[in-house]
Amino acid sequence: MKTRYSRQELFLGETAQRKIRNGRILIIGAGALGSSSAEMLARAGVGKITIVDRDYVEWSNLQRQHLFAEEHAEQRIPKAAAAKQRLEQINSHITIHSLICDIHGLNIGEIVKGHDLIIDASDNFEIRLIANDAAVKQGIPFVMGACVASYGTTFTVLPGETPCLHCLFNHLPIDGMTCETVGVISPIVQIITALQVTQVLKILTGAPIEPILKSVDVWKDERADIDVSRLKNADCPTCGSGPTYPYLQYENQTKSEVLCGREAVQIRPAATREFILQTFLDKLKGLVGNPIINPFLLSCEFAGHRIVFFKDGRAIVHGTNDLRIARTVYNRFLQYYTD
Amino acid sequence: MTLQINGKQVELPDNVNSVKKLLLHYKLESRIAVVELNKEIVKKEEYEKRKLVNGDTLEIVHFIGGG
Numbered sequence: 001m002k003t004r005y006s007r008q009e010l011f012l013g014e015t016a017q018r019k020i021r022n023g024r025i026l027i028i029g030a031g032a033l034g035s036s037s038a039e040m041l042a043r044a045g046v047g048k049i050t051i052v053d054r055d056y057v058e059w060s061n062l063q064r065q066h067l068f069a070e071e072h073a074e075q076r077i078p079k080a081a082a083a084k085q086r087l088e089q090i091n092s093h094i095t096i097h098s099l100i101c102d103i104h105g106l107n108i109g110e111i112v113k114g115h116d117l118i119i120d121a122s123d124n125f126e127i128r129l130i131a132n133d134a135a136v137k138q139g140i141p142f143v144m145g146a147c148v149a150s151y152g153t154t155f156t157v158l159p160g161e162t163p164c165l166h167c168l169f170n171h172l173p174i175d176g177m178t179c180e181t182v183g184v185i186s187p188i189v190q191i192i193t194a195l196q197v198t199q200v201l202k203i204l205t206g207a208p209i210e211p212i213l214k215s216v217d218v219w220k221d222e223r224a225d226i227d228v229s230r231l232k233n234a235d236c237p238t239c240g241s242g243p244t245y246p247y248l249q250y251e252n253q254t255k256s257e258v259l260c261g262r263e264a265v266q267i268r269p270a271a272t273r274e275f276i277l278q279t280f281l282d283k284l285k286g287l288v289g290n291p292i293i294n295p296f297l298l299s300c301e302f303a304g305h306r307i308v309f310f311k312d313g314r315a316i317v318h319g320t321n322d323l324r325i326a327r328t329v330y331n332r333f334l335q336y337y338t339d
Numbered sequence: 340m341t342l343q344i345n346g347k348q349v350e351l352p353d354n355v356n357s358v359k360k361l362l363l364h365y366k367l368e369s370r371i372a373v374v375e376l377n378k379e380i381v382k383k384e385e386y387e388k389r390k391l392v393n394g395d396t397l398e399i400v401h402f403i404g405g406g
Contacts, residue, residue: 033406123406148405169371169402179405213373215345215400222345224398226375338369 005045016205017045022155023204024048028103028131031055031282033145033183034121035067036193038083040177042091043234048086050097052111053079054324064186067176100323102125103113105248120144124331125173126247126268126270128256132157132165132258133247136239141203147197149182150219152192155212155228156199159239163231166238172271188218244310256323256330259316269313275337277311283336305329343396359386361397372401 009017012325023046027034030053053220053258056077057065057072072082080098082085102110103122107156110310111132112118120128120143128144135157144165155163202209211229216222246252247270249294255268277298281291289301298309305330306318317326317335340351345382355364358381362368374381375398381389393395 029406031406121406124404125402146403146406148403151403153400153402168373171401173371173404176406177403184405213400217345220347222347224345224372224375224400226380226398226400228373228380230380231373 005201008044010283012201012205014196019205020045020201021047023114023117023200024199025050025117025118025119026112026120027051028127029053029121029123030065030067030083031061031121031123032179032186032189033147033193033196035065035079035083036121036189037119037121037145037197037200039090040193040197041095042087043092044197044201045091046200048095048097048114048115050099050111051080051083051087052099052101052103053083054100054102055079055328064184064189077168078090084188095285096198103130105133105253106250109248111136112301113141116140118142119200120146125169129172130247130257135159136164136243137245137248138158141209141248143196143199143203146186147192148177148179150185150188150204151215151217152188153213153215154192154195154199155214156205156209157211158211162209163228164236164239165234165326167231167233167236168213168228175284177338180332181226181335184208185219188216189217190217220305221253228281254327256327258323258329260317264316264318265320265323267315267317267326267330271310275309275311275313277309280309280337283338284333287336302333303329307333309333340391340393342391342394345398357387358389361391362386362399365399367399367401367406370401372399374399379394 005017019201021040025046030051055070056076059073067086077248078100080100093243101266108130117140118131118135120131122128129150134157142267192238213226213228215224234240237246252270254270257266259266263267281298291300297310308316315330317329320326340353342349350356355361377396
């Protein structure tokens with residue numbers, strides 16, 4: 001047992017191992033990035049790991065999400081639960097918490113409490129900005145990571161020192177490129193995770209962190225490093241002098257509600273913007289059935305549900321009373337939109 | 340024109356002569372990106388007027404949603 005961390009201790013030192021043991025880390029998302037960093041951190045001996053995810057394991061996850069096996073996909077086990085089970089097999093001397101829930105701006109504060117660091121392993125900009133707000137508000141580091149196709153980015157937010165994500169992108173982007181629309185290969189996931197986990201080990205052991213935004217394209221064999229310290233915005237609504245933490249506010253949450261007696265759920269996105277419906281329909285070609293379009297809305301069948309999508313981004317998802325299912329369908333649908 | 344982009348030497352048509360045109364060339368114009376030209380971050384408002392010349396070194400990072 002004494003030799004368990006010996007190779008790491010030779011490199012980092014024995015005191016460093018104690019610091020790692022005292023680490024309490026929240027991982028947002030148990031997909032590709034989340035399962036990979038959770039496994040590395042569990043093996044490294046981080047004392048407490050909490051992993052949060054709203055989804056369940058599917059066959060299409062197994063190609064890159066290392067904690068999961070066929071039985072999890074067959075039984076549709078929630079990712080957070082499957083991850084906990086596997087992580088406890090890997091290291092029984094640490095504490096693993098799993099939370100099967102949908103993180104939003106109103107519940108993240110409670111979830112973050114009791115952790116020293118947040119790892120971003122989410123799959124969308126909205127949760128990333130929510131997590132950024134929560135991390136800055138509670139004054140703990142936030143290690144952003146994202147990847148799609150063969151490309152990925154990472155940046156570490158140290159509240160009070162580096163710019164935050166909100167400084168880097170001053171509005172909520174809509175991204176048509178996701179793993180579901182353009183795919184992803186496993187090596188880029190491992191590279192981004194390796195960079196994220198290295199940052200975590202540095203933070204836990206007190207090594208300095210540089211304000212460098214990094215990107216890698218493993219297929220094109222390209223990488224970029226940009227020192228973004230001068231992008232720190234003194235008036236940033238998240239990390240500036242008078243913070244309002246906009247992504248934690250009620251009015252900025254994506255809202256969903258069951259429409260009584262209609263077996264349908266209405267989704268209202270946080271940010272209203274105008275969608276060009278014909279462009280959207282063109283992108284959805286071959287993916288939707290029976291489309292109807294008029295100047296106000298686009299109605300079509302998608303993933304077994306009829307979706308009525310209004311040009312301000314509001315939508316009604318028919319055929320379910322389950323908010324979680326409706327939001328999943330809506331998010332998947334929206335992935336196909338690009339300007 | 341020869342540019343050094345993200346660590347690689349790239350040959351581009353001569354009409355790709357501003358940061359804006361470069362982002363258009365790589366279809367990154369509607370994405371959120373950070374562009375560094377010769378070790379200096381270029382502000383978004385300056386993308387059009389910041390001209391590129393032979394031998395310039397650029398680092399471009401664009402943000403994506405997935406994970």
